[in-house]
Every structure is written in structure tokens, then in C-alpha cells.
Amino acid sequence: MKNKLLLFIAFLLSSFSVMAQIETLPGKLVLADGQEIEGKIAYYYDNPLIINVYDAANNKKTFEPRDIKEIYLANGQRFVSKVFTTPYETGSRIFQVVVASDKLSLYKREAADLEFYVVKNDEIIRLENNEITFKDTNGKKYKKLDYKYIGTLTTVMQDRADLTDKIQETKFTEKGLAAIVTAYSNGAISYYFASEVETETKPYWLAYAHFTNHASLYRDKTTGPSHGYQIGAQYYFSVKSRNSIRFGLDFSNYDMTELHKDQFGTQRVNVLHSVKSLSLKYQYDFVQSEKIKVYLTAHLLEIGYYTRDYKNDESEDVEKIAMIPRLSPGMGFDVKLHDKISGFFELNHMFQFHALPKNFSVGAKYTFLK
Structure with a gap:
């Protein structure tokens, strides 16, 4: 850590x-x-x-x-x-x-x-x-x-x-x-x-939405189909700035397998993690051109409602509200499709090498800059 x-x-x-x-x-x-x-x-x-x-x-x-x-x-x-x-x-x-x-x-x-x-x-x-x-x-x-x-x-x-x-x-x-x-x-x-x-100094906003494929949850691999959807807003500090902050509302499910011990020994149990969270990301555009941006992201933290649903097991389901620091970097590629619309692809959680490149997002953005 x-x-x-x-x-x-x-x-x-x-x-x-x-x-x-x-x-x-x-x-x-x-x-x-x-x-x-x-x-x-x-x-x-x-x-x-x-x-x-x-x-x-x-x-x-x-x-x-x-x-x-x-x-x-x-x-x-x-x-x-x-x-x-x-x-x-x-x-x-x-x-x-x-x-x-x-x-x-x-x-x-x-x-x-x-x-x-x-x-x-x-x-x-x-x-x-x-x-x-x-x-x-x-x-x-x-x-x-x-x-x-x-x-x-x-x-x-x-x-x-x-x-x-x-x-x-x-x-x-x-x-x-x-x-x-x-x-x-x-x-x-x-x-x-x-x-x-x-x-030059006027800040501006973008709206975005994306689909995410989850290959991991924190350090653990997912074992079944695990997807998420996020909508949010992105704030650039000025027209010329390479720096921006993203505020996203995320809905994700993670299909996992965990080892549980009981009187019969150790068993593998399927667990469905559901997360509804507000996430905060920082973005830095290190390449900007007329049609393309290449950027780095830093997933700073998320505040959300977390549930664990244990399948085929007598363990009690878990529900909690928590704030979790992520400090997780990513990388993205943005292509301008129209005057105000662009499409983007991102690799997420790049420190989780075992899950690359399956941790990814694909989506679209709309700018409100006049």
C-alpha cells in the first residue's frame, strides 16, 4: 500500500x-x-x-x-x-x-x-x-x-x-x-x-456516460460477468487547462468467489457485490490535439452503498455505507466525433496488473463549452 x-x-x-x-x-x-x-x-x-x-x-x-x-x-x-x-x-x-x-x-x-x-x-x-x-x-x-x-x-x-x-x-x-x-x-x-x-480563464463542464467491465474489485479478481454504468459531470478549470475533475454516479455489480469455512470444511461460495456510489476522479490531458486527447486519470475516492449477496450459503448478507479511498490510476483516449460530442475508451486500475486490460470503460461525452 x-x-x-x-x-x-x-x-x-x-x-x-x-x-x-x-x-x-x-x-x-x-x-x-x-x-x-x-x-x-x-x-x-x-x-x-x-x-x-x-x-x-x-x-x-x-x-x-x-x-x-x-x-x-x-x-x-x-x-x-x-x-x-x-x-x-x-x-x-x-x-x-x-x-x-x-x-x-x-x-x-x-x-x-x-x-x-x-x-x-x-x-x-x-x-x-x-x-x-x-x-x-x-x-x-x-x-x-x-x-x-x-x-x-x-x-x-x-x-x-x-x-x-x-x-x-x-x-x-x-x-x-x-x-x-x-x-x-x-x-x-x-x-x-x-x-x-x-x-482563456473561463471554466466549463462536460456531461458523460460510460459502460465499465470489471475484472477486479480492489485486489480480488471477479469470477463472473461484472459490469457497471456511470453518469456524471466533468469540470475543466479553464478553456486552456489540461486538468479536470470528474464527479460520477456509479452503479456496478461484481460476481466474485470467496472461500468460506464451515463444519464440513472449506467451500467456495459465489458472492454478488453491488455498489451504488459517488466517485471522484482527477484527469490530466497529456496530449491534446484537434480531434484527440490522451489522458491519465486518478480515481481518488468513492462514497457509496455496498451490499454482499451470498449465493447458496447460509452466511448473512452484508449492507453498509462507506467512504473508500481508491488512489487508483488509469489511462484514456478521447476522440472528437462532433463539435460537442466525443467518444472515449479508458483502462482502469492500472496498478492491478493481473486484471489488465479487462478493467476498461467505454463511453461518450458532451461539452457545454460555447
């Missing part, structure tokens, strides 16, 4: 606080040759080499970052395609513009982590704030941030000695970086986009 809890905690901590930049909105695409295309634009950082545009008849055109100059979305967001060089590759990338100015601009990319860049004289420079580990004299390990972005900003803004103190106080946030870039440009900016706009 201890190892299971440690694995679960590691899984949970690794998935929080990660956001994904997802845009499926009306807008305008400006191609590298100057041609303009209007329609519904879809771009996902989990598939960074593809930009899709849909016209009024839902016909799709696909482009790569190298084909594009700029993207303008109806909500005011602006993106640019720029050639960027890393120690590993050189290629075109899509950046969101936060602040645009002739002197200095601020871009961002929301990939696995939020990345910020400043642009001066057409040179794109990444701002970093890395976590580093060091030891004290007693050998104890500590973690701290290196604040590398402070040095980068100091170098980029070396012609503005009056901003030295302000640079040192700048926080590694979009708001903080936008403020110092705006100050360097003396307020002479041509574009600014505040990330706190409603379309």
Missing part, C-alpha cells in the same frame, strides 16, 4: 500546473506570400507543425509554420511564425505575441511549460528561470530558481541604466515581463494582449 501511495503521489504531482495553448477560433491567416485566408483556425502545441483552417462549408486547409507569416484571431490574439534556432535544430515556430514594439517585443509559447521570449533587432532570445539543485556543507539537498532571465534582460536592456532596479524586481510572469518590456519601449507599443481575457 505504501509503494502504491508513493507512485500515486508522484503521478499526481507531475500532472498539475501544466497548461496547453489551444485555439479553435474564427480568425485570419496571413501566409508568407501575403495571401489572406479567413475561417476557423485550429492550432495545438501538441502538434506544432500543423495549422488547420476551416471555411464556412467546413472544408479544411492545412499549413505548416513555414507557410505562415501571422495569425489573427477574433478574440484579439495574434501569433507570428519565426525561425528559431536551438542547440538541436533550426525551424519555424509559432509564437503568441504578448507585447509588440519596434524596440523590444515579448512572445510566449505554451508547450509542456510556459516559455517566454524577447525579440530585439529580429533576434529571438528565450528567457529562462530554471530550477537547480545544490548541496549545503552538510550534504543536504536544496532546490532553488536560477533567475537566469534577470541576467538576460539586463544584457538586452543595457542601454537603459534607469531600468536596472526594475529589472531586478521583475517577476517571471506574463504580467511582470510585459511591464518591463513596455517600460523599455517607453510605452510606445503597437500591440498588447492581456492573458486574463475571459475566453
